[in-house]
Amino acid sequence: MHQEQRDRTHELLRERGIDRAIFAHPANVTWLTGVPQPWRAGADLYAGGPALVWYEAGAFTLLLMDGHAGNASEFGGQPNCVMTTYQGYAYQAQPAGVANLATALNRVVGAGSGAPIGVETQRLPVSLQQTLLANQPVNTEVVSIDGWLDPLRLTRTAEELDKMRENFALIDVAHSVCDEAVRPGNLELDVWHAIHVALQNSAEMTLPLGNDCTVGRRSGGPALAVEILPTDSFIVDLSTIWKGYWSDSCVTYYATQPSPKQLAMHRVCADALDLAISLAKPGAVCREIDQTVRAFLTDQGFPPYPHHTGHGIGVLGHEAPRITPHSDERLQSGMVVMLEPGIYYPGETGVRLEHAVLIGDAGPEILSTYSLNIPGI
Amino acid sequence: MHQEQRDRTHELLRERGIDRAIFAHPANVTWLTGVPQPWRAGADLYAGGPALVWYEAGAFTLLLMDGHAGNASEFGGQPNCVMTTYQGYAYQAQPAGVANLATALNRVVGAGSGAPIGVETQRLPVSLQQTLLANQPVNTEVVSIDGWLDPLRLTRTAEELDKMRENFALIDVAHSVCDEAVRPGNLELDVWHAIHVALQNSAEMTLPLGNDCTVGRRSGGPALAVEILPTDSFIVDLSTIWKGYWSDSCVTYYATQPSPKQLAMHRVCADALDLAISLAKPGAVCREIDQTVRAFLTDQGFPPYPHHTGHGIGVLGHEAPRITPHSDERLQSGMVVMLEPGIYYPGETGVRLEHAVLIGDAGPEILSTYSLNIPGI
Numbered sequence: 001m002h003q004e005q006r007d008r009t010h011e012l013l014r015e016r017g018i019d020r021a022i023f024a025h026p027a028n029v030t031w032l033t034g035v036p037q038p039w040r041a042g043a044d045l046y047a048g049g050p051a052l053v054w055y056e057a058g059a060f061t062l063l064l065m066d067g068h069a070g071n072a073s074e075f076g077g078q079p080n081c082v083m084t085t086y087q088g089y090a091y092q093a094q095p096a097g098v099a100n101l102a103t104a105l106n107r108v109v110g111a112g113s114g115a116p117i118g119v120e121t122q123r124l125p126v127s128l129q130q131t132l133l134a135n136q137p138v139n140t141e142v143v144s145i146d147g148w149l150d151p152l153r154l155t156r157t158a159e160e161l162d163k164m165r166e167n168f169a170l171i172d173v174a175h176s177v178c179d180e181a182v183r184p185g186n187l188e189l190d191v192w193h194a195i196h197v198a199l200q201n202s203a204e205m206t207l208p209l210g211n212d213c214t215v216g217r218r219s220g221g222p223a224l225a226v227e228i229l230p231t232d233s234f235i236v237d238l239s240t241i242w243k244g245y246w247s248d249s250c251v252t253y254y255a256t257q258p259s260p261k262q263l264a265m266h267r268v269c270a271d272a273l274d275l276a277i278s279l280a281k282p283g284a285v286c287r288e289i290d291q292t293v294r295a296f297l298t299d300q301g302f303p304p305y306p307h308h309t310g311h312g313i314g315v316l317g318h319e320a321p322r323i324t325p326h327s328d329e330r331l332q333s334g335m336v337v338m339l340e341p342g343i344y345y346p347g348e349t350g351v352r353l354e355h356a357v358l359i360g361d362a363g364p365e366i367l368s369t370y371s372l373n374i375p376g377i
Numbered sequence: 378m379h380q381e382q383r384d385r386t387h388e389l390l391r392e393r394g395i396d397r398a399i400f401a402h403p404a405n406v407t408w409l410t411g412v413p414q415p416w417r418a419g420a421d422l423y424a425g426g427p428a429l430v431w432y433e434a435g436a437f438t439l440l441l442m443d444g445h446a447g448n449a450s451e452f453g454g455q456p457n458c459v460m461t462t463y464q465g466y467a468y469q470a471q472p473a474g475v476a477n478l479a480t481a482l483n484r485v486v487g488a489g490s491g492a493p494i495g496v497e498t499q500r501l502p503v504s505l506q507q508t509l510l511a512n513q514p515v516n517t518e519v520v521s522i523d524g525w526l527d528p529l530r531l532t533r534t535a536e537e538l539d540k541m542r543e544n545f546a547l548i549d550v551a552h553s554v555c556d557e558a559v560r561p562g563n564l565e566l567d568v569w570h571a572i573h574v575a576l577q578n579s580a581e582m583t584l585p586l587g588n589d590c591t592v593g594r595r596s597g598g599p600a601l602a603v604e605i606l607p608t609d610s611f612i613v614d615l616s617t618i619w620k621g622y623w624s625d626s627c628v629t630y631y632a633t634q635p636s637p638k639q640l641a642m643h644r645v646c647a648d649a650l651d652l653a654i655s656l657a658k659p660g661a662v663c664r665e666i667d668q669t670v671r672a673f674l675t676d677q678g679f680p681p682y683p684h685h686t687g688h689g690i691g692v693l694g695h696e697a698p699r700i701t702p703h704s705d706e707r708l709q710s711g712m713v714v715m716l717e718p719g720i721y722y723p724g725e726t727g728v729r730l731e732h733a734v735l736i737g738d739a740g741p742e743i744l745s746t747y748s749l750n751i752p753g754i
Binding site for chain 1 (some may be wrong): 468500507570588599602616668693694704739
């Protein structure tokens with residue numbers, strides 16, 4: 001489970017002369033271990049801090065609150081992998097997650113050699129760094145390793161792609177109920193509910209649901225008690241998290257038949273998405289894709305969309321590479337990017353269409369399986 | 378908005394000789410400002426770190442990502458209150474939340490006097506402490522203020538109680554659909570969906586939903602695709618977050634008529650809850666309430682429940698005081714506590730009942746308004 005990720009990390013740290021390091025960014029902890037982060041509100045009520053990964057000389061120790069260890073059962077059985085837990089909730093005593101995590105971290109780190117320690121300083125709390133350094137020789141150097149794993153996370157392993165394909169299969173089910181739910185008189189919330197029910201029934205468990213579910217005239221955002229009018233387009237931009245990996249998606253639906261203007265918008269937006277996909281090749285510069293797709297729409301007289309053309313996706317919903325007007329990043333084989341042009345007339349109507357694309361030497365592969373709902377097709 | 382909270386905090390910091398401090402615990406940021414934390418998965422994708430409150434000589438500055446400022450519009454207009462935002466998402470450039478937050482924090486803190494700075498070290502990331510200290514005289518003392526606000530948060534202001542009452546009114550709506558949804562052949566997820574739909578329709582917006590929704594034989598946990606049998610009891614333990622304040626609640630329902638054993642369990646559990654409520658007076662020691670309620674059940678031959686008898690609630694779902702066997706905490710007028718005895722025969726059936734109680738000199742006031750569904754009453 002995620003051996004490739006740890007191999008890449010070990011290699012990088014060795015090259016940079018770091019023999020000990022602590023990872024505290026939730027995305028990196030998931031990426032290094034394959035263990036998802038709990039997502040429910042209040043999941044951290046008894047935790048003493050973020051889940052941590054301690055690296056030392058090629059071995060990885062995952063440090064978790066006991067209540068979160070159910071997700072991690074496979075991890076500890078692997079080569080050079082240890083899972084350590086500390087007590088979170090225990091009604092027999094006053095909550096002591098912070099102290100218990102500190103004790104566990106101390107034990108895992110042990111007395112130090114004096115060698116530098118790599119630290120994700122943007123995520124590790126001050127108190128845990130104090131714990132980390134408490135048993136080390138004075139003046140042990142702390143090396144910031146924030147962002148070091150970002151380039152390693154860019155291309156997906158077969159194991160990650162399996163999780164993402166499973167996620168997009170769930171998203172397909174979620175989109176399948178929208179055509180029926182988007183009808184005059186229903187509320188935005190009615191559509192949201194139909195989607196969440198279908199998603200969770202399909203997964204046979206509760207799952208988080210993002211992002212946008214609004215009438216096109218509102219251009220997106222969380223669903224509200226806004227009534228769908230017969231003339232409305234409807235933007236459904238969905239994501240969930242499955243085994244630690246995110247999906248994303250967007251299709252535009254219609255309350256009745258699209259107007260000629262909406263029809264034209266939808267078709268040209270689909271063409272813009274096709275164009276974006278055709279440009280998504282290894283070596284392509286992200287800003288060039290963004291600028292080309294934007295120009296394709298504005299050249300035909302449509303207003304520019306006030307958001308990115310796309311973004312990477314994996315252990316975070318939006319991550320590198322960014323398909324934006326000034327991004328110098330280049331696509332690589334094995335990346336997964338979302339592409340999502342839109343056309344908006346705020347207060348009147350709007351269209352957005354999105355697909356997930358796996359970049360490959362043999363051409364782009366569309367991972368998202370829902371229909372783009374192109375009227376008349 | 379939350380002036381009383383800031384007055385208490387100012388007083389405490391003055392007494393302890395702290396003239397400058399940074400708060401990074403989400404619960405404290407909400408409590409100090411009245412501004413809720415975003416709860417959706419991915420809400421922090423572009424944030425440079427947690428929302429922060431900088432205190433200096435009686436003035437409070439709330440430091441937020443711009444995308445989260447919609448929740449905070451009222452804050453800045455108050456005496457000694459400033460809201461400062463930094464740019465999070467901006468498609469025109471590469472994401473720079475971390476750098477933007479650091480710049481904003483630097484500007485807010487300014488050059489230092491050399492006086493000590495109070496820091497919530499369990500929540501402030503290492504990199505932000507480095508930013509904080511960058512423009513201060515060398516050897517500026519950092520004083521850990523973790524937990525300092527906990528005692529101040531124990532008793533609720535009228536403003537907080539208003540938010541909590543509004544929350545419990547939503548929870549009442551959520552429970553009102555359970556009797557109908559809990560029926561043979563439905564899945565646990567069907568009940569969960571009916572609840573979430575009712576809750577969000579009532580609030581006219583999307584809201585998070587916790588905690589437990591299972592057949593009684595499973596004793597609680599997230600809803601799954603488990604079919605309800607005619608003989609099942611059903612535990613519905615619900616929470617949501619409203620204006621930054623949590624609710625909690627539990628009622629046990631039945632798929633058909635409760636068996637004589639379930640009937641007895643339900644009634645004695647209701648008696649145990651009544652007993653707990655009657656003991657919830659100012660000055661009561663929490664462990665004595667816990668032990669008395671536990672003994673009330675075990676003396677009648679029921680197994681002890683493997684969880685707390687109750688807990689405080691407010692800006693977190695579980696907070697002080699803890700109604701547990703070894704808690705020396707004492708109840709005070711103005712506290713809100715949840716009380717939730719249960720009786721479980723795992724694999725067979727289970728009952729849990731819960732109410733929210735405002736401790737008062739004139740006696741306890743039950744804030745939760747749902748029926749306890751006592752069979753035959």
